Amino acid sequence: MLSVELGCNYESVARFWIANKKHLITNVISSVVLWSLWKLRNELCFQGMVWIGMKMVLIRITRMLGGWLSLYKKEVGELIEGLIVNLEELSRCPARIEWREEVSTESTSSLVPLGSQPLADVRSDLFQIESCHKQLDQTVSTCMHCA
Numbered sequence: 001m002l003s004v005e006l007g008c009n010y011e012s013v014a015r016f017w018i019a020n021k022k023h024l025i026t027n028v029i030s031s032v033v034l035w036s037l038w039k040l041r042n043e044l045c046f047q048g049m050v051w052i053g054m055k056m057v058l059i060r061i062t063r064m065l066g067g068w069l070s071l072y073k074k075e076v077g078e079l080i081e082g083l084i085v086n087l088e089e090l091s092r093c094p095a096r097i098e099w100r101e102e103v104s105t106e107s108t109s110s111l112v113p114l115g116s117q118p119l120a121d122v123r124s125d126l127f128q129i130e131s132c133h134k135q136l137d138q139t140v141s142t143c144m145h146c147a
Helices: 010-014 024-046 054-071 074-092 119-146
Strands: 099-103 109-113
Touching (some): 024 074
Antiparallel strands (some): 099 109
């Protein structure tokens, strides 16, 4: 949707915030997505909400973008409204199973559902998530001491 590769971590997204005028749309969308994901995460973790699919994320993003429209000039608002329409259409589409080609060491390939992983990879991902939570807790603790 964006013509820019944002990256996969906070620093790669935040680098666009420095040049806010040049990357205003990118910054608005990335901020809304990050904030929506954070709020959804809190609802799932602390309020007992049940995950039903990506539609939850898309709906939250469109609602938040709509709520933030009044903060921007007309031209930017029109671009964001177009994005909202596209996201709403995407949220109405049925879920799809995406496939990726997996090449084994035996020079054969097979199609596997996107997101499926060997158990060792899942354990590795869980370890990374756990270490991210620890790092987040340390950061929050540090910020609380500064306040």
